């Protein structure tokens with residue numbers, strides 16, 4: 257009897273650990289942009305870890321953006337990641353045709369953003385992972401193109417970068433307006449955890465873009481609502497350093 261009580265007690269004590277087996281990693285790409293300040297406001301208010309994969313060219317565009325980088329750096333729960341200097345000028349095939357150019361572009365963003373190896377990074381336009389424990393190519397590319405680009409990924413990784421793709425995206429329209437409602441997104445996340453098909457078991461990397469969180473799209477309220485809904489379902493929020 258006593259043994260059973262002890263067992264029950266242990267199970268109850270252990271349950272928060274079970275909940276923490278479902279971790280969501282919030283990631284925001286392409287900033288600093290309109291929307292970045294709202295993201296930082298919400299992260300600060302909610303005390304939630306997140307990674308902002310920033311674009312060097314955007315970071316040095318003006319004083320406002322430079323200040324946003326500094327503000328993000330001052331926040332202990334925020335990690336600044338490298339999302340290239342040029343964002344490939346959105347011509348991905350051309351960009352990835354030049355391995356030395358890709359490496360140089362990534363290193364230039366390190367200089368602008370003040371990042372030192374090992375740098376957490378996401379390649380522009382590519383859902384690629386290169387981490388000490390695993391490696392995964394972009395399934396949307398096809399084997400031939402992925403094969404052609406593989407040297408780029410390897411050289412970037414060897415130059416002091418940990419590369420992260422994603423498991424799911426909060427999609428946006430061309431204007432930046434989010435497509436899924438918060439409720440819909442949360443139900444998608446619930447389903448994904450039900451199936452459990454993640455790059456790493458129990459860990460979901462959620463891709464979002466800074467421009468989605470502008471005032472025009474009610475960005476602060478939506479991000480706050482997402483965090484509240486995920487908390488209510490007992491998901492934990494992970495810092496990227498705990499991912500690999």
Ligand SMILES: [Zn+2]
Nearest residue numbers: 285286380381
């Ligand atoms: Zn991007």
